[in-house]
Amino acid sequence: MNITTLGASREVGRSAFLVEIEDKKIILDFGIMVKRPTLFPLYTNPKEVDAVILSHAHLDHSGAIPSFFVSNNIDVYCTSASADISKLLIDDFINLSNDVTKQYIPFQHLELKKMMDNIKRVELNQEFEIGNIKIKLINAGHIPGSASIIIEGEGKRIAYTGDINAQDSSLVQGADTNYGELDLLITESTYGLNDHPERKDVENEFVSFAKEITDKGGTLLVPAFAVGRSQEIACTLNDHNFSKPVAMDGMALKTNEILKNNLECLKDSKAFLKTLDELMIVKNWKQRKELLRTPSVIIAPAGMMVGGLSSFYKDGIIMDKKNAISLVSFQVEGTPGRMLLEKKMIRINNKLKKIKGKFEHFNFSSHSGNKELFEMISRIKGEPTIVAVHGEEEQSLGFANAIKEKYGYEAIAPKLGDKIEV
Amino acid sequence: MNITTLGASREVGRSAFLVEIEDKKIILDFGIMVKRPTLFPLYTNPKEVDAVILSHAHLDHSGAIPSFFVSNNIDVYCTSASADISKLLIDDFINLSNDVTKQYIPFQHLELKKMMDNIKRVELNQEFEIGNIKIKLINAGHIPGSASIIIEGEGKRIAYTGDINAQDSSLVQGADTNYGELDLLITESTYGLNDHPERKDVENEFVSFAKEITDKGGTLLVPAFAVGRSQEIACTLNDHNFSKPVAMDGMALKTNEILKNNLECLKDSKAFLKTLDELMIVKNWKQRKELLRTPSVIIAPAGMMVGGLSSFYKDGIIMDKKNAISLVSFQVEGTPGRMLLEKKMIRINNKLKKIKGKFEHFNFSSHSGNKELFEMISRIKGEPTIVAVHGEEEQSLGFANAIKEKYGYEAIAPKLGDKIEV
Incomplete structure (x- = not known):
């Protein structure tokens, strides 16, 4: 198994990871970076990908998924709320690109429609399979419908936090961070070095x-x-x-x-x-x-x-x-x-x-701070490699170093396009 | 009639101009700016455009034309050499984007193929018509197949130089710059302020x-x-x-x-x-x-x-x-x-x-320098408005000012997205 970082590497935005496992290529998130011009993940040939799993609906995680539907069709797995909210946000993004920022993006409404037609709505905590690979989404506490993703295959077990918030808010329950035994964790590190108030x-x-x-x-x-x-x-x-x-x-x-x-x-x-x-x-x-x-x-x-x-x-x-x-x-x-x-x-x-x-x-953050991220890592069983993504360079590098020191785990903040063997 | 600058405005790259004339919308060139990430012209709804006229094959003039073939078909007029060379260069650009720079672009090989299927090859100096509009391509001397474009409609006559070189080279003849009487000239100004050696x-x-x-x-x-x-x-x-x-x-x-x-x-x-x-x-x-x-x-x-x-x-x-x-x-x-x-x-x-x-x-330039551009403008009959494009900000602004002073013509270096009434 190996993982390639197609985005969100020492930067916040365009979260996108390729997991090559068993004989499959699976994409975890495929988002945009909202700036001018909009940045996309590294180009990935749609015909070479078997499935996309979406952690949550925000554009920096979902916004580039329609690119897989240019002359192509694949399955997209996500919660029902993520499916409906993605549609709302991506539709708005296409309209804004065409009419307001007047920038070219690599798809239009037709590809969004095809994406929606190919979504498989899955429930939290219900295991499903892609070939021999077992996958489970668990609550990430970030926004309604948000999930972390657990993947098992080749006798290994990895998890991807997506964007995660361990604290309850008045709208959504705090994240479920009981990943069990892991070989590798891809974790967001937006606030890897900072704490939030209660x-x-x-x-x-x-x-x-x-x-x-x-x-x-x-x-x-x-x-x-x-x-x-x-x-x-x-x-x-x-x-x-x-x-x-x-x-x-x-x-x-x-x-x-x-x-x-x-x-x-x-x-x-x-x-x-x-x-x-x-x-x-x-x-x-x-x-x-x-x-x-x-x-x-x-x-x-x-x-x-x-x-x-x-x-x-x-x-x-x-x-x-x-x-x-x-x-x-x-x-x-x-x-x-x-x-x-x-x-x-x-x-x-x-x-x-x-x-x-x-x-x-008022500091209503929807991301775990340093304290909650460390609690999450303390709870993992096994000797996981920690991959810090979705953070500014300083946060991701600092967070990876802190984990190495505190837990002795291998911990890295990959660069764009890095390939990590599991 | 009016003209909107969709690119090449106080910059060299992504040449693209929308001409609204009679009841038609015609695009003159639709190129990319070769940098990372590649920049495209302002987004233009393919379904609202009637035709594209291409001055020459270089990617900064041709590279974004396939975007008009996403769920759409329109006519593209150019010389036979421009058609064949564009195919070579755009094909290479798509491959490089997918495989080397790994960046998303708003079309793939299918759209390039559709573009090639919709090209109308026209000869230099042979007038053709789009509705009531009369169009003629004349030799621009820049590269093989390069042309300047003369457009007549609504009782007015305008010209667009494309990239132009008035000096003979050992490969192509120097540009034909006898535009006759003009109401407006869109001219490149890459070397608006500098001269080249013989x-x-x-x-x-x-x-x-x-x-x-x-x-x-x-x-x-x-x-x-x-x-x-x-x-x-x-x-x-x-x-x-x-x-x-x-x-x-x-x-x-x-x-x-x-x-x-x-x-x-x-x-x-x-x-x-x-x-x-x-x-x-x-x-x-x-x-x-x-x-x-x-x-x-x-x-x-x-x-x-x-x-x-x-x-x-x-x-x-x-x-x-x-x-x-x-x-x-x-x-x-x-x-x-x-x-x-x-x-x-x-x-x-x-x-x-x-x-x-x-x-x-060795200074083998394929662009007219200041001397040749001024000779070209001296030869125009009438009281044309001069629109300086395809030059760094300093060159385009300086060139426009020099024309105002020397000829008393209205002369501007438009900004991206400016609309100019003719």
Whole structure:
């Protein structure tokens, strides 16, 4: 057996790994790196691949899978929620590429349709087979539908974490990290060297802030990713019996519909449905303008304020000092969210303006930090090789070194295109 | 009528222009920018385009045309030589992308085949029509088959130079730049601010150098582009009755076969056929090793020594001080050719080595310089708007300014995506 890293090697983005096992070639994730121009994994001849297994729906894991359907068809295995959410996100990516960024990508809607026609929906914890190879998806706790992947063949057992979060959130249960005995683990290392605060503490602080702003008659804008974070914020407010209106807008509403059809991927489906019942669904511009005058919380993509409806709302929010904005995720360099985080400034009509209202950042991460990653590795039986991927160069290299020191395991942060024998 | 710049805007590469005229959308060239990752023109919906007209076969003009054949078919108009050479170059580009650089591109061999099936071969100086629009290709003097494009419609007349060279070379006749009366000219501006030496002088110096090296028992390696420059060097030596063996290797030999079927695109087809007759065709490794011990000239791609057989020969050439290398084209930053030009060093087995033999650079440009471009513009009748493209930012802007000053014409160096009304 061997593994080739086709992406996510000393970088965050375009997760893609080729596993050659028994007589099969299996791809684990095949994502894009969201930048201009968009980066794809190393080219892989579609006709030489037997199957794709997808860990979760985010574009940096799913976005390049339609390339396997150019004059070709293969099976794609993933959870039902991952299938439906991938469709939503990849469809949006194709439209944005054609109409907004006007960049060429190696497939179009036809290939996405063929991909959807070839998806095999599998349940968590239910073993399935590809030839002689046994595969199992287990909960990864990252977003609804996310999974880690365990593969057995040639008398060996390996696992791939995908993106993983061991802490419970109000939306999804923390990851199942009982991999048992392993020969090799491919693990994300986004926060290989850093720790996150306890989720419960972050939730309490966020709800207090929302109460403070709305009690004084203000409106709180929460720019949030359409998949996962938007729903988590709504559930968190509902769990804490937040009494003012909570509104949701944009693509997050489409995710709600998908999750209603995939309730098995949520921590508490009753609480989720109750949250949706009490949510104000924003449908038109009249409602949007009214909301800006209502003491309320508005949850709207995009999470880093690159396009989406959060860009609209911000203009109305920032000029009144009783209003506020709270960012609830990591903000990439060069985005309006990062500018807000670092300088408390926002660009309106091409002019930078100092915001008048309050601003807070809450560390709702959906990745395990150093502490949880180490706990996960402590639990593994056997003498596994650890392959650190999906992290900036410093994080992946540092994390691999720390594992070598602490456990004496072989641990590497591979470069793009490296082949690892198991 | 209006024109949108989809590429080659304050940059050299990915030439691509959309002309909206009468009720048609016509694309002039649709090339790539050869770098990593490869850059494509702005995305253009294939279903919204009526036809493509190709000025010449180089990849920075032809390389993205197969993208119009993804679930679609349109007519592509070009000379017969451009059709055959494009096929050779795009086929090589697809293979290199899949197997060597391992990058995704938005089409595969199937789309190239469909493109070839939809090519309409047109002759120089023969007017043809697309709907009510009249089109004529005239000789551009850049490489075999290269053309400038004249378009008439809506009572207006515009021209696009493509890549143009007004000086005769030993292979192709200098450009026909009698455009007559124009409302607008899209012109390349690669050397908008610089002049080239007279071609005859460059040829004489090159042949003298080849004689000097081979008379002393040395071998001269000439890394050269497979299309055009390789054949020009062979013809130049033959024209000057160079008496030692002249060998040619690699993809340049495929170009020879294409040109034999397209003799009408050459300045002197008899001289070309005589040159081929006397040329030593290299077919195997035994011949290659013998050549390195023979006083001779070896012409081998790639022109900037990025891969190709020139990379093989150089290792044998540089360690003997009686041998020599001569570069015969512009060398892009970051290529082995540029390193040789600037530092007289070559990388062998990952170590930089000082070359022991002689080295010379000869300025065989296939682009008009400032003098020829100005002569071309002087000859235009009417009050044309001049659109300077296909030049580094400084060259295109400077050239546009110089035209404004000298002729009083409106002259611009558009940015990517600009729309120009005619």
